[in-house]
Amino acid sequence: MKTILKWLRNPYFQFLLFGILLALVPILAKIGIFKVSYITTLGGAFIFAIAALGLNILLGYSGLISLGTSGFMGLAAYLSAYATIDLNLPFEVAIFLAILIPTLIGVLVGLVSLKIEGIYLAIATLAVSEVMRKTFEEFDFFTNGFSGKTANYPTLFGVFTLDRTTMYYFIVSVLVLVMILTYNMVNGRLGRALNAMRGSEAASQAMGVNLLNHRLIAFALATIYASIAGVLYVHFIKYSYPSIWSLKLSLDFLAMIIIGGLRSIYGTLLGAVIVFAVPDLFLKQLPYFNQLSYILNGILIILVIIFYPHGLIYAGHDIKRAFNKLRKGAK
Amino acid sequence: MQNNEVDMNGLVLKIEELSIAFGGLKAVDGLSFEIKENEVFGLIGPNGAGKTTAFNCITQFYKPNSGAIYFKDRKGQTQNLLEHNVHEIIKLGLVRTFQNVELIRELSIIDNVLIGAHTDFKATIFSQAFRSPKAVREEREMRAKAYEILETLGIEDRANLPVGGQPYGILKKVEFARSLISNPKLIILDEPAAGLNDVETIELASRIRKIRDELGCSILLVEHDMRLVMDVCDRICAISFGKFLAKGTPKEIKENKAVQVAYLGIEVDHDTKQ
Numbered sequence: 001m002k003t004i005l006k007w008l009r010n011p012y013f014q015f016l017l018f019g020i021l022l023a024l025v026p027i028l029a030k031i032g033i034f035k036v037s038y039i040t041t042l043g044g045a046f047i048f049a050i051a052a053l054g055l056n057i058l059l060g061y062s063g064l065i066s067l068g069t070s071g072f073m074g075l076a077a078y079l080s081a082y083a084t085i086d087l088n089l090p091f092e093v094a095i096f097l098a099i100l101i102p103t104l105i106g107v108l109v110g111l112v113s114l115k116i117e118g119i120y121l122a123i124a125t126l127a128v129s130e131v132m133r134k135t136f137e138e139f140d141f142f143t144n145g146f147s148g149k150t151a152n153y154p155t156l157f158g159v160f161t162l163d164r165t166t167m168y169y170f171i172v173s174v175l176v177l178v179m180i181l182t183y184n185m186v187n188g189r190l191g192r193a194l195n196a197m198r199g200s201e202a203a204s205q206a207m208g209v210n211l212l213n214h215r216l217i218a219f220a221l222a223t224i225y226a227s228i229a230g231v232l233y234v235h236f237i238k239y240s241y242p243s244i245w246s247l248k249l250s251l252d253f254l255a256m257i258i259i260g261g262l263r264s265i266y267g268t269l270l271g272a273v274i275v276f277a278v279p280d281l282f283l284k285q286l287p288y289f290n291q292l293s294y295i296l297n298g299i300l301i302i303l304v305i306i307f308y309p310h311g312l313i314y315a316g317h318d319i320k321r322a323f324n325k326l327r328k329g330a331k
Numbered sequence: 332m333q334n335n336e337v338d339m340n341g342l343v344l345k346i347e348e349l350s351i352a353f354g355g356l357k358a359v360d361g362l363s364f365e366i367k368e369n370e371v372f373g374l375i376g377p378n379g380a381g382k383t384t385a386f387n388c389i390t391q392f393y394k395p396n397s398g399a400i401y402f403k404d405r406k407g408q409t410q411n412l413l414e415h416n417v418h419e420i421i422k423l424g425l426v427r428t429f430q431n432v433e434l435i436r437e438l439s440i441i442d443n444v445l446i447g448a449h450t451d452f453k454a455t456i457f458s459q460a461f462r463s464p465k466a467v468r469e470e471r472e473m474r475a476k477a478y479e480i481l482e483t484l485g486i487e488d489r490a491n492l493p494v495g496g497q498p499y500g501i502l503k504k505v506e507f508a509r510s511l512i513s514n515p516k517l518i519i520l521d522e523p524a525a526g527l528n529d530v531e532t533i534e535l536a537s538r539i540r541k542i543r544d545e546l547g548c549s550i551l552l553v554e555h556d557m558r559l560v561m562d563v564c565d566r567i568c569a570i571s572f573g574k575f576l577a578k579g580t581p582k583e584i585k586e587n588k589a590v591q592v593a594y595l596g597i598e599v600d601h602d603t604k605q
Contacts, residue, residue: 181461184460185456192438196446206418206426207449207509209418
């Protein structure tokens, strides 16, 4: 019993266990407990969670706001679609290019814009994102313009062609991997340096933290995460329109982090599910409310911010406390 | 870069003709002093004398308009600090604390101490993300070192508590610990006694001496609490309105007329002042 408890406390074991739980969704759908469409909804939410995790490193740890997440995610999506469909490149090469190119652009943008902070950085990144969206509309040969670009389920190592369910497993594996890597980074030297930077620029500099370097690292990480999400998106949803990669999506990423929990890995995931999956899964099912699902979602955001300003993930503590109280009361 | 022309024999820090002006205000004007190895050196002056500005010039938070600041680094080489960026200073072996404690509330005490070791980590981000054995070992060793330092300060029982909500005296100690973990040659303490009660101040005095003796480093103390300064400093430099006033042992400073005038504002004739 003790060893089991010890295992359960191990964060890596928790991540794996969590991944296995998520992987149960298609099986439950097969038995008929879930609708099959839940696979697409949840898979999509997990993809957005990956990009949101990157933004959480940037916003939560280093305290910088970016409104460019959707632009970089879209760029990666188009690149991967273009590389696999038009250039006929293997998925592995496509994924490499679709992460490398947006990241390079992201670092360049970071180099010129990271000297400014706060709302100004948000505006600068928003401008970059809007330039990209406009590019998606205009560069027909590359993006197919307004009619949208289609892509296929990927073929891994040239042998395994994925379908919706196996692609869902692939997404969950990538998500768990990204969660573990994020956990390692934010709990080590990098996380401390970013925290220090947010807490006090003067103190972090005095302790040897190079501000511009670390801002660039955080920005690059956010771009890499967004690119990974973009690649997964285009091969899971199988199309990409310019209108998807709008300011609304970037704001949704912010909402996910604020709702779920700043600097919380599981919180980011919770936020992604609330923002992307809850309207589809629950609110649309309610009679009379199906048209209002996004309004209800807005109300939910307001309620969460009022009652859990640090994120809904901290509701867990309250639930635990209430549970303990009940148990004591029963005794 | 090495500067062999400057004679740093027995010295750790040498400041020559340091001047910085903000607009028309000369905050520091032609200030020179030097700190010997293994010395507790006090920098005193009335409010607005330019102590903190001088200090920010040394740590490169401000770039002075003129003057030179030489520092003997951890390897014993003489560095002109003006050639370095603010974040490179700690690596040379010069670390500072802050007047208003600058810690990260959300992090635990031990993590705050580990920030002081930032430049000593060798593992790359990549090997940290994938937890290579080397990175894991390094993190473990640094953590043990941080814990040891907390032990010497007597606050190891709080190591894993968040900094937010800790009493002020503890926060001061955590900041002290953060400066110690970088193996400094010179520690600059910016008003370490501010906000401490009498008992804590006495404790601080013995801690400063102990650190100096055990680590073999020098300490530059910028402080208002005269009792503490007179108690622990080997030598003191007094400044007023950015200008050098006097230099000497605590006793000499106490008896110095110019210092008394600056502090107490007594009008004296010009001939007695000299």
